[in-house]
Every structure is written in C-alpha cells, then in structure tokens.
Amino acid sequence: xxxxxxxxxxxxxxxxxxxxxxxxxxxxxxxxxxxxxxxxxxxxxxxxxxxxxxxxxxxxxxxxxxxxxxxxxxxxxxxxxxxxxxxxxxxxxxxxxxxxxxxxxxxxxxxxxxxxx
Amino acid sequence: xxxxxxxxxxxxxxxxxxxxxxxxxxxxxxxxxxxxxxxxxxxxxxxxxxxxxxxxxxxxxxxxxxxxxxxxxxxxxxxxxxxxxxxxxxxxxxxxxxxxxxxxxxxxxxxxx
Numbered sequence: 099x100x101x102x103x104x105x106x107x108x109x110x111x112x113x114x115x116x117x118x119x120x121x122x123x124x125x126x127x128x129x130x131x132x133x134x135x136x137x138x139x140x141x142x143x144x145x146x147x148x149x150x151x152x153x154x155x156x157x158x159x160x161x162x163x164x165x166x167x168x169x170x171x172x173x174x175x176x177x178x179x180x181x182x183x184x185x186x187x188x189x190x191x192x193x194x195x196x197x198x199x200x201x202x203x204x205x206x207x208x209x210x211x212x213x214x215x
Numbered sequence: 216x217x218x219x220x221x222x223x224x225x226x227x228x229x230x231x232x233x234x235x236x237x238x239x240x241x242x243x244x245x246x247x248x249x250x251x252x253x254x255x256x257x258x259x260x261x262x263x264x265x266x267x268x269x270x271x272x273x274x275x276x277x278x279x280x281x282x283x284x285x286x287x288x289x290x291x292x293x294x295x296x297x298x299x300x301x302x303x304x305x306x307x308x309x310x311x312x313x314x315x316x317x318x319x320x321x322x323x324x325x326x327x328x
Contacts, residue, residue, distance in 0.1 A: 107255070131315060143305065143319035150315070189257060196312035197246050198265040202273065203307075203314055205250070205258035 101125060102192050102206035109211050111180045118165070119175040119209045121190030127201070132173040133191040134164065136184075137208075143189075149173060177211075185213045217242045219308050221320035228327050234293040236323050238306030246314060247289035249273075249281065252303040252322070264289055265312065296327045 103122045111117035123132065134146040149157045149164045157164045165174040173192075177184055187208045195201035222237035238247065246265050250258040250273075260273030262281040270281050278300060282290045289308075293300055303324050309317040 102257075104257070129313070131313065133316075141303075141322050143307075145316050145318075148315050191258075191317075193314045197263070197309075197314055198269075198312045200271070201312075202260060202263065202271075203246075203248060203309070203317060204260055204274065207255060207257035 101194075102190055102204055104190055104206040104209050106209045107207070109209055111177075111184075111211065111213055113182060113213055113215050114179055116176060116178045117180055117211065119177070119188050119190075119211065121173045121175065121206060123171050123173060123190075123192045125171075125192065125194050127195045129195055131193040132164065132166070133193070134162070134173075134175045135189045135191060135205075136186045137189065138186040146188075147175070180213045182213050182215060185211060187211075217244075217308075217318045219306055219318050219320040221304075221306050221323050223323050224321060226323060226325045228293075228296050228325065230297060230327055232293075232296050232327075234296045234325070234327075236291040236293075236304055236306075236325070238289045238291070238308075238320055239287050240289075240308040240318070241287065242308070242310070242318075243286065244308040244310050244318075245286075245312070246309045246317075247283065248307040248309075248317065249279075249289065249291045250305045250307065251275070252305055258305060261291065296325075298327050301325060301327045
C-alpha cells in the first residue's frame with residue numbers, strides 16, 4: 099500500500115504567487131518524520147524542510163513552510179512568492195520510527211511544479 | 216559539506232551482466248540508502264543499511280543485492296541485469312536513526328540493453 103501519496107502530478111503557478119503541494123501519508127508509528135525535497139532538471143536532490151511528528155509548530159524555512167495536519171495525515175508544502183527557479187520536481191518523504199529498528203525512509207511519486215513568468 | 220559520491224553518472228550494460236553501483240559518503244553517516252527513480256513512480260527504496268554489514272530490504276529488493284563492508288561505502292549489485300532495471304539510481308546517506316535529513320549522490324543513469 100502506498101504510504102506517501104502526492105496526488106498532483108503537475109502544477110502551474112504564476113510568478114510571485116503562493117502555491118501548495120499536497121502530500122498525504124499513512125503510518126501506524128507514533129514517531130515519524132516528514133520531508134520535502136526539490137529536484138531541479140539538473141537531477142540533484144535538494145533538502146527543503148523537515149517536520150517531526152511530535153513537533154508542535156509547523157516547520158518553516160525561508161519561503162517554504164510545511165502545513166502539518168496530523169489528524170488528517172497530511173504534510174503539504176507551501177511555497178510563498180514563487181520564483182522562476184522554483185520550477186522543479188518536488189518529493190514528499192516520510193521516515194517511520196528509527197531506521198535501525200525497521201523504520202524506512204520512503205518517498206512519494208512527486209509533483210512537477212512549473213512557475214510561469 | 217557532506218559529500219555522497221556515486222561512482223558513475225552514466226552506465227550502459229548488457230542483459231545478464233552483473234552490475235555494481237558504488238556509493239561513498241565522507242561524513243561518517245550510519246545510514247545509507249539505495250533508490251531507483253522512474254517517471255510517475257517517484258523514488259522507490261531498494262535496500263538500506265544502518266550499520267556496517269547490516270542491510271534491510273526496501274520496497275523493491277527483487278533482482279538486487281547490496282554490500283556494506285565499510286561504513287563509508289554502500290554497493291548495489293544487480294546480479295543479472297535485465298532491461299526492466301533500466302532506471303536512475305540514487306544513493307543517500309544520513310546521520311542518525313531518527314533521520315531528519317538525507318544527503319543524496321548525483322545519481323547513476325543505468326541503461327540495460
């Protein structure tokens with residue numbers, strides 16, 4: 099069963115506008131972590147933001163924020179004031195529990211974001 | 216800066232060949248991961264390792280094996296390459312059991328003909 103789901107294969111946003119990329123997850127482990135990565139056309143994977151399951155506040159990093167809704171099991175990425183350089187593939191990921199106790203680090207299918215000038 | 220280096224950027228191999236993909240990290244990370252990336256499927260976990268000589272199956276281990284004899288090196292082995300293993304392979308590493316960030320290599324584009 100898919101544990102990380104990104105339902106938007108592609109998204110368009112106008113430059114300078116905000117955009118939300120959706121991510122839902124499924125786990126029975128009370129301790130987990132949620133991540134977002136950016137992959138531009140060059141192929142490198144760039145870490146954007148992390149949210150722990152016990153964190154009380156939503157994570158923010160510059161123009162990126164993670165809208166964490168625990169009850170809904172969603173971890174949406176919000177990019178404010180989009181820039182042309184934000185055009186890329188975005189991946190949501192989840193770490194279940196501890197890696198050395200059977201936890202995994204798994205990724206979603208990705209959302210391709212295109213920013214229009 | 217953390218560096219994760221994959222031995223090849225591009226590889227072309229023949230069906231039935233044994234293929235080795237090498238990954239080296241220079242930051243003494245305990246955890247290392249191998250993923251394959253295919254359009255529409257995202258990154259799928261093949262194997263991971265949380266210590267030397269330890270390995271755990273990911274979601275798609277069939278047709279692959281791994282080796283971790285030294286902490287800094289994690290090898291992915293395709294015992295008998297097949298055309299359906301043509302893909303982009305990504306290696307990653309991270310520091311702690313409760314991973315809060317993983318660092319990726321540049322990827323290896325493998326084509327099996």
